[in-house]
Amino acid sequence: MTFRFTPLPFCTTWLLFIFCVVTSLYLITSAKAQQVGTVRSSILIIELERLFTDSQFGKKIALEIELASVELAKENRLIESRLEKEEKRLTERRETMTPTEFRTLADEFDSKVQEIRQAQDGKVRELNQRREIRRGMLLQLARPILEQLMRDSGAAIILERSSVFLSANAIDVTDLAIARIDARIGDGSKLQ
Numbered sequence: 001m002t003f004r005f006t007p008l009p010f011c012t013t014w015l016l017f018i019f020c021v022v023t024s025l026y027l028i029t030s031a032k033a034q035q036v037g038t039v040r041s042s043i044l045i046i047e048l049e050r051l052f053t054d055s056q057f058g059k060k061i062a063l064e065i066e067l068a069s070v071e072l073a074k075e076n077r078l079i080e081s082r083l084e085k086e087e088k089r090l091t092e093r094r095e096t097m098t099p100t101e102f103r104t105l106a107d108e109f110d111s112k113v114q115e116i117r118q119a120q121d122g123k124v125r126e127l128n129q130r131r132e133i134r135r136g137m138l139l140q141l142a143r144p145i146l147e148q149l150m151r152d153s154g155a156a157i158i159l160e161r162s163s164v165f166l167s168a169n170a171i172d173v174t175d176l177a178i179a180r181i182d183a184r185i186g187d188g189s190k191l192q
Helices: 010-035 048-054 056-096 099-153 174-185
Strands: 043-046 157-160
Touching: 043 099, 043 174, 048 056, 048 099, 048 174, 056 099, 056 174, 099 157, 099 174
Parallel strands: 043 157
Antiparallel strands: none
16 A cells, blocks of 8 residues: 655645644734733623622722611611600500590501601612612723723623623633722722
């Protein structure tokens, strides 16, 4: 059995050579990029919730909201205590009143409780709205940082991890994004 060498046409040889050069350059560039901590991929993955919980600015937002929530809870307990005492006094006075007088006072008390509940629910909604506004602010500030991360990685898109069924962990840039956000905006105290 003898093998016969058949030379490839010039065009095919040239294309094969170009393919090998491009592939080698890509592998070298990818290896160098990964050595300095930048992923090379056309698709990146990020966990937005971790941007909020692990970045300095996100932690500051969480602390502000937590402190406001604690104050609101204290206020609610104080109001609840006052209302319980008022209800107890009203119940104790019931024996000395006519049913009509008691019903009038009971209805006034119920109206007062409903107004207070609505006011306190409004404060909770306002607190939630403030948290969402601050989170939106973080995303707005992070956008140019994430865009630069995309350019550095050669990516065309960043997807949120929760919307991805399966991916390689190598394309998750959450830690890198947090580090860059922290370096650029810190906890946000220097922002205007």
